[in-house]
Amino acid sequence: MKYDRLEIRLDPEHQHKVAELREKYGTTSSDIVRRGIDALYEEWRDKQRKEALERILSHEGVDEVPEDPEELKRQNESLYDFSDLD
Numbered sequence: 001m002k003y004d005r006l007e008i009r010l011d012p013e014h015q016h017k018v019a020e021l022r023e024k025y026g027t028t029s030s031d032i033v034r035r036g037i038d039a040l041y042e043e044w045r046d047k048q049r050k051e052a053l054e055r056i057l058s059h060e061g062v063d064e065v066p067e068d069p070e071e072l073k074r075q076n077e078s079l080y081d082f083s084d085l086d
Contacts, residue, residue, distance in 0.1 A: 008033070 010018065021032045057065065066072050 003030075006033075 018029050018032050022029060025032070053065075066075065
């Protein structure tokens with residue numbers, strides 16, 4: 001895999017955190033930075049997905065997604081006709 005070089009500047013606090021993470025995970029500073037980027041990216045994507053779902057649900061008449069799968073099924077059945085899927 002080809003890697004591009006990235007230069008970053010860290011204050012002593014972040015240098016210490018990276019050093020602790022390197023030791024904990026037995027890896028390189030570059031890997032720690034890549035993992036941090038991946039984690040932040042996934043957090044951002046999850047937020048986008050949640051916001052999109054909330055927009056969709058706000059237009060469908062469902063206020064909140066219930067935790068109970070059976071309740072969700074009941075809500076869906078009351079909103080949509082699934083009889084032609086059987």
